[in-house]
Amino acid sequence: MRISLNEIKKLVPAAAKVETAELVRLIGSRLVEVEETIDLAPKYQNVYIVKVVECEPIEGTHLHLCQIDAGQAVPVQVVCGAPNVHAGMLAVWVAPGAIVPQTYGEEDFKLDVRKLRGFESHGMLAAIDELDLGDDHEGIAEIDPSTDNPVTGQNVQPGDNFADVFDLNDTILDIENKSLTHRPDCFGLIGFAREVAGILGEPFQYDTCVAEQDKGQQVHIEIADPSICPRYSCAVLELKDADKSDKYLTATDIFLAKAGMRGISKIVDVTNYLMLMTGQPLHAFDYDKFLTVGGKDTATIGVRLARPGEKLQLLDGKTIDCIASDILITSGDTPVALAGAMGGASTEIDVSTTRVLLESATFSLYNLRKTQMAHGIFSEAITRFTKGQPACQTKSVLDSAIVMLGGTVVATGDNYAKKSTPAAITVTATEINSLLGTNYDAALMSKTLTNVGFEVIIKPRGDAAGGTPSARSRQASTMGESAAAGPVGFTITPPTWRTDIHIKEDIIEEIGRLLGYDNIPLTYPTRPFIGAHIPELLQLKNKIRDIMSGRLAAHEVLTYTFVSEKLQQDVGEDATDSYKIVNSISPELQCFRQTITPSLLEKVRGNLKSGHRDFALYEINQVTKQSYGKDEDGVPKLYTHLAYVTTGDFYQMKAALVALLEDLGFDADKLDFRTSDGHLPYLEPLRSTSVTTPHLCAGEVRNSVKKRLKLGAEPISAFEISLEQLLADLSESSKKSVKLSKFPAVTRDITLKVPAGTPFVAAKQAITEVFERESLIIALTPNSIFEATKGAKYRNLSFHLEFKSAKKTLESQEISDIMEKVAENAKKSVGAEII
């Protein structure tokens, strides 16, 4: 929304005395975020109002050679191609050296003296679009000679500054609409200005809800349900020149242009002007067409919800299928407009219109919000309606329109179906100060509220809970706050336009905001000596990140929570078990992921493509699927997974996995690597494993999956672990303290020749169990696994052994005995031969 500071200053005299920068700062800190401040003055520098003195056609062209009076001693020559240029007219001249306003701040097209068809042309006579005040390029802008120049106080004269005459030495504020969602009143300049007055500590004088009078015949208005339309006011006007566009560029055109709107026709311009001033949108029907549609001599206006299957052709030519929550305006029972959103084609005003039916109504913002979404209508009017325009001003705004349009009132109507009076709120000065952390006195609080239209009844100390009001005033009270006999209380009635004020916190916000949150003294809460609780899962995640990104040299990535159905299918997951987004941006982001590894595989592809080799990625994030069920809140159970993917084979991945688990506190020797349980469908069952404690799956990615994901032929390996499970498993496998032996260790290297197909772990166990039986401490390190040729019958497994007794130094005889037992056991258990 664009707000003209000059308009605000007209409504709030005190604002005119404040520096623009300070005014903008105050508005920004006490009313609404100002996204941008636009200074219009430089845009209209060297633009003047001039009189065309002579105007001769240039033969063989559409151009005219003009002599213009620019208030200088001699006329200036300008070549003009506009069809409406004529001698005697007042036009707008962009002088040499000036930038064409339309191009200001963009390509900055600077005018000079140039020759056109052999004639010198000094600058240009500008059309509305070139002045950046509209889209019109039919002809050049023409000025009504009776226009006042507010700077000189006289009628406009050739040579007058264009910006002076049309109030363009102005600052426009671009406002963030979102932060005014709850403030329908601020969507009109009057409401906005009232806030500015309040911020400046001044009372605001402008009553939008003036006394109303009915004129002419009564129009019958039937409102089916007051909750969809609390009030509907209307008037039928007979106009002599209903749709005659103004010949001249008017102050209204400029007013609309500053707000980002365009002049269209007199009726539309008046309705738009009043909407911008008051926030109340108006709609104009062709009254005679309205009667024709209804098939009667007198109008019956209906307001009701759409019925199933109802269609309506709108002003923009489109025919919509109404939804059940759409509010329709009907003539008799026939729909003629989509309430709050757009008029219908059948009652559109046009050049032949002589009688107009003006509508000024308010509708349920909830219904209009659905209408807006269903039909994609985002007009200035519906933007205001969906904030909940108050019912109190429909009639007075309509009255202003009647005055501005100046026709004869034929009939009027006003159905105020649902009157709502704001409820009074009681609050004490202490409550206000204790929530804000301030020490404002009661008089200041009261004045702050009354300035912006609240009615405040001050109750003396000790009378806060209720009782007879003892002082009722719109004036500031001098009563201060004192603890002697209890707090000062207020009974506060919000103005009718403040539909957002319901509870005492709303009142506290008004006081805090208008007096400036930045004036609140900063303090700290007092804190007890209690250490912060960091969830175990978060601690585990951070520990894992330290290990993975540290000693394991992996790269942490974050990938999207949502993946495509295609990816899930490609990796063999059951996409029907996924939670699916119905309004996703693209099919790429449709399914809540069940595991993280597939997302990482996609990132491996990208990185291989850009030339990276030999790397590992990991991610810790949430996963779920429907079959996990719901938690006690009835929402899907979520799990946090760690996934790791490396461009290496199973054993490279396994080394990282074991190192991680060891660092986390698991005993590497007790990790039970078993044949895969096929839990992760994208891992090759013959080249993957499952571990029970902690539960995880690890392995090489299936060839078919690699092919579908275009991951090349080299092995890619992955593991994925549920961290909730890992946490539970960790607490069970807490490490015990170790007693160190003070006796020397013996080292031996042995090689077992075992039949191919003997699990490594079995051979290893055949060695270690011998030492365990003898109560010796053994540390075994695999040295190598040797296979002479592929498919050979035997493999040689070499180990480095380091063993000792906790009780004594081992004698050489004892050592050779134990090695003998190892050889025997290896032969017995796995058919191994020591070589």
Add this chain to the structure above:
Amino acid sequence: MRTIEKIKQEIKALGAEYAKIKSLAPEERKAFGESLNQKRQVLDRELQEALDAAEASTVEPLDVTAPAAANANIREVKRGTKHPLMTELNHILDIYAKMGFDIMEARQLDDEFHMFESLNFPEGHPARDGYDTFRTEEGFIPPAHTSTMQHRALKAHKKDLKNGGQIAVVIPGRVFRNEDVDATHEHTFYQCEGIFVSKDATMGQMLGVLKRLFEEYYGQTLKIKTQPGYFPFTEPSLELLIEKPQSLGGKGDGWLEMLGCGMIHPNVLKMAGIDPDAYKGFAWGGGIDRLAILKYGIDDIRYFESGKLDFLKEF
């Protein structure tokens, strides 16, 4: 310098001198012995230096700029990286924890009740549109803000209010908005929410705590300012801005919008079973991505979820 041999000879010669002690008068012996001992110490030191020098002369110098010795394998010590968003988030969480805030992580799939109802958004209210939420077929919502966790945090910590206690919790999490992605917009990003409830929480305390948070984060004192905002779940509602810190090139003029905040709406407290007449609270929430973008001068927000090693290896 004398050779090692020469020094050794001198030591030997000095040894012979000791024999003379016996021949001296008793009163002269002490002084003579001390002078010999001094000479011996000097010679011992000289010998050690000479020996060290001899040892050092066999050491070969190396090229400290080379990655390995000649004919040796060049071994690469690989380096891993942490994601910058997680690093920033943890930095913030560390500060919160030091300030005494418990941490509670947010869910990535939630429901209408937690996203809107529990936060005082009336059913069908246009304020719900501002959040551009995704929805699943079942009507679940990937949260559009971490405020979705407020209700859970209040309920879970309600017991802490007994005996004059407080609720002080921060909630980091991943959030989602249905919007088109470009260099400055992501549909997936991170936020951190905070709530504080006590018998006497004030807006002055809220502003004090938040100012302190950013001062800790940027390591300097900072000016703050506010602008009014609108959130259905806080009343009053504000946006907090901080002075652009020196580390980001601030010279005491520019402002950065950091977060939305406000006093917790009584309906939100009530819904969590906390009496709004007895307890007051404040809540706030802000983006984490922006902190990282500002800190590292990242020119495209899409890098965060790109998984590009070229990007990750910068951190």
